[in-house]
Amino acid sequence: MAHDAGIPLDAGEARRPLIVATRALPDSTRTALTAVGELRVEEKGRPLTPEELRSAVAGADALVTYLHDRIDSSILDAAGPQLRCVANVAAGYDNVDVDALAHRGVILSNTPGVLTEATADLALAMILALTRRIGEGERLIRAGRPWRWEPGFLLGSGLAGKTLGIIGMGGIGAATARRARAFGMQIRYTGRSPISPELAAELNTGNKLELDELLAGADVVSIHCPLTPATRHLLNRERLAGMRPSAYLINTSRGAVVDEAALVDALAAGSIAGAALDVYEHEPAVHPGLLELENVVLLPHLGSATIETRTAMADLAASNVVAVMSGSPAVTPVPLPGTSGRGSSGAPDSPTGLAR
Numbered sequence: 001m002a003h004d005a006g007i008p009l010d011a012g013e014a015r016r017p018l019i020v021a022t023r024a025l026p027d028s029t030r031t032a033l034t035a036v037g038e039l040r041v042e043e044k045g046r047p048l049t050p051e052e053l054r055s056a057v058a059g060a061d062a063l064v065t066y067l068h069d070r071i072d073s074s075i076l077d078a079a080g081p082q083l084r085c086v087a088n089v090a091a092g093y094d095n096v097d098v099d100a101l102a103h104r105g106v107i108l109s110n111t112p113g114v115l116t117e118a119t120a121d122l123a124l125a126m127i128l129a130l131t132r133r134i135g136e137g138e139r140l141i142r143a144g145r146p147w148r149w150e151p152g153f154l155l156g157s158g159l160a161g162k163t164l165g166i167i168g169m170g171g172i173g174a175a176t177a178r179r180a181r182a183f184g185m186q187i188r189y190t191g192r193s194p195i196s197p198e199l200a201a202e203l204n205t206g207n208k209l210e211l212d213e214l215l216a217g218a219d220v221v222s223i224h225c226p227l228t229p230a231t232r233h234l235l236n237r238e239r240l241a242g243m244r245p246s247a248y249l250i251n252t253s254r255g256a257v258v259d260e261a262a263l264v265d266a267l268a269a270g271s272i273a274g275a276a277l278d279v280y281e282h283e284p285a286v287h288p289g290l291l292e293l294e295n296v297v298l299l300p301h302l303g304s305a306t307i308e309t310r311t312a313m314a315d316l317a318a319s320n321v322v323a324v325m326s327g328s329p330a331v332t333p334v335p336l337p338g339t340s341g342r343g344s345s346g347a348p349d350s351p352t353g354l355a356r
């Protein structure tokens with residue numbers, strides 16, 4: 001119903017919820033969100049600064065946020081007490097202060113599941129790129145350096161019969177392991193809890209190992225746990241020293257799970273054979289020591305970067321907002337500390353949160 005200026009809304013007429021998104025959204029996501037509220041998209045072609053974010057969220061009932069948006073009490077205060085949910089367009093939610101949300105009764109959702117296959121594809125691509133020295137070969141050709149076929153030229157390491165150690169056997173870890181099985185790899189894992197007997201049988205893997213045991217026995221170690229206080233620098237100097245000198249490290253989860261300075265030292269000293277990283281401790285900054293090394297593959301956080309996956313992630317975030325704005329539980333809620341998770345269908349986060 002249209003209103004003349006100055007004429008108050010009927011007492012029974014509800015204000016349309018304000019939904020603020022911090023980045024441009026696919027058409028399907030916009031359509032879903034505009035069905036339940038006013039949508040304001042604050043796209044600047046880059047992440048908003050904290051100041052811009054504070055002013056963008058004022059008055060919002062729902063936020064659609066991305067992994068570069070730091071959502072803490074100052075942002076929640078700037079939004080106001082009417083804020084009901086934050087829909088983070090990512091599986092990880094280490095950018096969100098969950099205690100601050102729980103304290104204010106704001107619901108948090110993430111986008112698990114829909115990025116599993118894309119991220120596992122990339123993890124496998126990184127394993128191949130690293131072990132077969134694809135980046136080195138490509139750089140050599142592009143630099144115009146002379147080369148010819150030689151029996152010992154740029155020899156890599158095969159995968160068949162080698163052991164892949166998965167840290168965090170959640171959906172992405174398992175999807176990566178399935179792909180590695182197709183390359184003839186043996187699977188070992190560590191995580192917050194044992195996997196189901198069915199999955200263990202499918203992957204032909206043994207019991208859950210302790211992290212140190214996994215690191216000591218793996219030829220390739222792939223990280224798939226979320227970043228939590230317990231997993232920050234999980235791969236520290238000592239743990240890296242516990243890997244085989246011939247072993248490779250792959251990280252598609254969050255950069256700060258690895259102590260990046262210690263990794264540079266381990267790579268430079270040859271105490272591990274190589275690393276492939278899609279994520280960085282101080283993203284988007286990359287430790288300068290990594291850029292000096294040939295035995296690393298460096299990607300700019302592309303794990304979920306397919307058109308299909310990014311659309312599905314934004315659409316899932318929208319489904320969460322639509323559900324909450326309609327008075328239903330979120331579709332994929334993140335259980336918050338001290339709450340029942342408000343209709344959560346997921347298991348509560350573990351103290352170590354090793355699976356994702």
Ligand code: GLV
Nearest residue numbers: 089090091092303
């Ligand atoms: C991407 O890194 C995600 O967590 O969704």
